[in-house]
Each structure stands twice: as C-alpha cells, then as structure tokens.
Amino acid sequence: MKAFHHYNARSIDQALSLIKDHDGQARFIAGGTDLLGVLKDDILPRYPLAIINIKTIPGLDEIEEKKDGTITIGALSKLAHVAGSPVIQKHLPALVEAAQAVATPEIRNMGTIGGNLCQDTRCWYYRYPHQMGGRIQCFRKGKGPCLALKGDNRYHSIAGGKGCVAVCPSDTAIALVALDARIVIIGPQGEREIPIMDFYTNMGTILKPDEILKTIIIPPVLAESKQIFLKFTLRKPIDFAVVSVASLIKEEDGMCTDVRIALGAVAPTPVRAYSAEDMLRGNSIDTALAEEAAQQAVKGFKPLSMNAYKIEITKTLIKRSLVQ
Amino acid sequence: MDKKTKQEDPQEIEIIVNNIPYSLTIGIHPDQVGPSDTLAKTLRETLGLTGTKVGCDQGSCGACTVIMDGLPILSCLTLTIECDGRHITTIEGLQEPKTGKLDPLQQSFIDHTAFQCGFCTPGMIMASRALLDNNPSPKTHEVKEALSGHFCRCISHYHVLDAVLSASKKGG
Ligand SMILES: Cc1cc2nc3c(=O)[nH]c(=O)nc-3n(C[C@H](O)[C@H](O)[C@H](O)COP(=O)(O)OP(=O)(O)OC[C@H]3O[C@@H](n4cnc5c(N)ncnc54)[C@H](O)[C@@H]3O)c2cc1C
Ligand code: FES
Ligand code: FES
Numbered sequence: 001m002k003a004f005h006h007y008n009a010r011s012i013d014q015a016l017s018l019i020k021d022h023d024g025q026a027r028f029i030a031g032g033t034d035l036l037g038v039l040k041d042d043i044l045p046r047y048p049l050a051i052i053n054i055k056t057i058p059g060l061d062e063i064e065e066k067k068d069g070t071i072t073i074g075a076l077s078k079l080a081h082v083a084g085s086p087v088i089q090k091h092l093p094a095l096v097e098a099a100q101a102v103a104t105p106e107i108r109n110m111g112t113i114g115g116n117l118c119q120d121t122r123c124w125y126y127r128y129p130h131q132m133g134g135r136i137q138c139f140r141k142g143k144g145p146c147l148a149l150k151g152d153n154r155y156h157s158i159a160g161g162k163g164c165v166a167v168c169p170s171d172t173a174i175a176l177v178a179l180d181a182r183i184v185i186i187g188p189q190g191e192r193e194i195p196i197m198d199f200y201t202n203m204g205t206i207l208k209p210d211e212i213l214k215t216i217i218i219p220p221v222l223a224e225s226k227q228i229f230l231k232f233t234l235r236k237p238i239d240f241a242v243v244s245v246a247s248l249i250k251e252e253d254g255m256c257t258d259v260r261i262a263l264g265a266v267a268p269t270p271v272r273a274y275s276a277e278d279m280l281r282g283n284s285i286d287t288a289l290a291e292e293a294a295q296q297a298v299k300g301f302k303p304l305s306m307n308a309y310k311i312e313i314t315k316t317l318i319k320r321s322l323v324q
Numbered sequence: 325m326d327k328k329t330k331q332e333d334p335q336e337i338e339i340i341v342n343n344i345p346y347s348l349t350i351g352i353h354p355d356q357v358g359p360s361d362t363l364a365k366t367l368r369e370t371l372g373l374t375g376t377k378v379g380c381d382q383g384s385c386g387a388c389t390v391i392m393d394g395l396p397i398l399s400c401l402t403l404t405i406e407c408d409g410r411h412i413t414t415i416e417g418l419q420e421p422k423t424g425k426l427d428p429l430q431q432s433f434i435d436h437t438a439f440q441c442g443f444c445t446p447g448m449i450m451a452s453r454a455l456l457d458n459n460p461s462p463k464t465h466e467v468k469e470a471l472s473g474h475f476c477r478c479i480s481h482y483h484v485l486d487a488v489l490s491a492s493k494k495g496g
Pocket of ligand 2: 385401
C-alpha cells in the first residue's frame, strides 16, 4: 500500500478539521475492510494523502433504545456487535439477518455498520487492481464509458443506471430501507437527518468527502409485523449478494395492512418495490398474490447481457419473503 | 502545518504480541512501522513472525487471521498504527513457551492431517482457537460458521472440521 499520513481523531470536530486541512485529499477510515482494499488496488482517481481514523472518537458505537421504541445505532458499531445486540435481536430481526449475512465472522468483527452503508461499489471493472496489467478506466473512475455495458454483467444492475450500472453492495442498507431508517450526517455545516433512501445515488452516496455518517435511526417498528431478509449468493459466506430482499409485513385478521419491500443488488441504489406493495396492501397474501406482486416488482426491469437470471431470483426471493 | 504536526499520531506505539510488548516507532526505516503498514506486514517483516500467512491480502481467504483482544480479525486489513495497546496472539504464541508443547488444537490438526500444503493452517487454527476460547464445546455448524471465512486450496476443510471438533471439550 502506498504511503499516507495517519491521524487518530479524538472528536468529531477534530476529524472535521483534519479533513478540511487536507483539502479533499483525505479519507475517513472505520473498520478499513473496504477502504484498505480500495487503497491497495489503487482504485481511487486521487490517492489520499491522509487517512483519518474515526474509530477513536468516543461515543459513536452505541446502540440505544429510546422510550418511544426508536432505536439508534452509532455508525461505528461493528457488524458483529449489531447482529449480537439484544435490542436489535428483539426488535429488528431483518437487520440481524442482514448484518449476519455480510462477509465472514472476522470481517464482521472489524467492519462497522456505517462503513457497510458507505462502502465503495464492487463492480469488477471498477475494482480491477491497478497493479495487475495496468489501470482499467471507467465511468465511475472519471474516464471513459462504463465497461460493464459492453462486458460481462453477471452481477450488474437489472434496473438501469445512469452512466454506470454497478449495484449497491451493502446488505444492511436493504434491511434498513425496509425498516424505514433515517441517517444522521454531520459535516462543516452541522447535522442533518435524511431517509436512508435519499442517501444513495447512482454513483454511490450523497455523503460529501468532509462529512461523517454519525447515527442510524430506526423508528419504532409496526407492532406485530413480520420482518425478513433474504440474500442469494453462490457461496453462503464471503460473497456479495446476487440479489437480496428485505420485507416488513403487517397483517391484521389475515389482511395485509402495511408492507415495505426493499430490493438489493438489482440497481445502483437500493430499490423500494412500491407498486408491488400497493398490490398487497388491503389484501390477504396468498401464493397467487405473492406471485403477482413479485411480477409487478420487476416490471420495467431490463436485464443486461448475462444477467436475466437475476430477474428470476428477484421474483423468487420476493415470493419467499411474502409467503413461506 | 504546526497544527497538523501537533495532531499527528504519536511517533511510537506499543503492541503486545504473544504476551511480549514491542515498542515500535513510526517511520520509513526497515525496523520502523509505516503509517500504511498492515499488521500482517508488521508481524511478518518487522517482527519476523512469519507464521501468519498472507494469501489474498484483500480479506477474502482468512489466511492472515490473528486473535486481537480475544477476537479473530484479519491482519491484512488492519493498520498496525491503529493497534496501539492491543493484545495480539499469532500462531507462534500457541505453543507452551517453556516446554515447546503444542496447543491441543495444533496437535489435533496434526493428528487429523488437517492440511496438505499448510498455507491456510495458521489462519484456520487461530480462528478455531478463538472459537474454542469463547465456546469450548461448539456444535458442528458453529465450527463451520466460525471457519466460513477460511479458504483452503488443498480442500482440507473436512479434516479441519474433525480436528477442531475433536480438540473441543466434547470431542475429548
Ligand atoms: C471479502 C469481503 C467480503 C465482503 N462481503 C460483503 C457482503 O457480503 N455484504 C456487504 O454488505 N459487504 C461486504 N463486504 C464489505 C464490508 O462489509 C464492508 O466492507 C464493511 O462493513 C465496511 O465497513 P468498514 O467499517 O470496514 O468500512 P471502511 O473500509 O473503514 O470504510 C468504507 C468507506 O466508507 C467510508 N466511511 C466508513 N465509515 C464512515 C462514516 N461513519 N462516515 C463517513 N464515511 C465513512 C470510508 O471513508 C470508506 O470510504 C465485504 C468485504 C470483504 C473484504
Ligand atoms: S490474506 Fe488476509 S484474508 Fe486473505
Ligand atoms: S492446506 Fe493448502 S491451502 Fe489449506
């Protein structure tokens, strides 16, 4: 790995002032499980001059349950800690499943939930190691077209993309979308809170280089709702999702009164299957309706070369998440 | 610039490896630790503890696993400069220092021929050691889960499973 300066930030203010000092040429590091891979392979258009450790800022790794049932998770909480937390296990089983589905036990001991939400894409053209036969340029690296469009798209988007068709790799993001989470961002202009759906863009996230993801807020979950997170991969551990689905369903007297379905690894951002949700609300969910809703969810999806199979997997996971 | 130098990390860190404290200075000389050095590099190249292996250097094979403060972690994705004050156990730390007697888990790997080339073995053993320290009688699926991030190119996984189960309390 090429050299960089390293700082342990002791407070948010210090982290923000350090990043300002480096004029956009520095990066925050949390668990490092994604960032160090990116740095080793020299992917970034500009290699950072400095790395600022935010794990050393006290108080950013706490999980709390508020009186009204709201749960807050500090962005620096390790994935293993999130999956093992009694509060999360009690109220947010979909998030437990998603956190547990990430990578391997060792990586979950190191990687944070904030880093999981902010991680860089895993497109194999974008992530191609610079040191292996020279740099592969692409749209996301700021030079030339997206190579996936004319290449091998096994793991790319089935729901379009502007300029780049790499998918959002985060598992926890998908569960958090189904849980209607909000996230708190802090930067030089102060703090702001946004719905997690607004966090993601075609090219990654709205996070500016000088901003820190501070907290994840999960509003009280609908009483007696059912949560589920399903992830399809070739190997169970290590692999990123080919497709993932998180859903939250509330039924009263056999009737679906509310539902949220989130799709992962099908597009550059997490996707909410709004029109499928509309079909389910007010009806009793049986196999036939689940089938129809799954069909509706992928309506308008356009596979690229070699990835039509992902549409079938998406439909199957949606059905499984609705009726088991 | 003054402000920056003031805030930069201490120029010396201490890591405790296999119960031996090492003071390391941060710098660019061969006996120093660079700010971008991984723990795997420091263990192998600065401290000469080459028992820890580096396979993929990207987090996907588990070969570089060491135990840090009781938990298995990947030394290839850990910056040494962030390990100040940490307790690290590597494969070299398992045998009885005075008698040279192997850890029961190491012996069990030998007894079950749980390797061929042996490259993945230190990582497998460290992850299994951490598992047995926290859960002395794991079920088969728990051993599989704990080792799910470990890749063996020689396909010794089944023998590894037998070795770990037999070294666990239940297996005797
Ligand atoms: C072999 C392997 C397999 C993997 N499999 C999966 C998988 O199946 N599913 C999945 O979801 N992920 C997977 N990952 C990715 C891994 O989960 C994430 O890398 C991890 O959660 C990232 O967390 P981190 O704390 O290590 O992030 P880091 O590597 O420290 O950071 C990642 C990025 O986010 C930024 N960042 C981190 N935290 C913050 C913050 N609080 N505020 C602002 N910016 C921040 C950093 O600057 C950096 O750009 C895998 C990784 C590896 C190496
Ligand atoms: S060398 Fe660290 S996981 Fe492969
Ligand atoms: S014994 Fe050769 S890699 Fe496992």
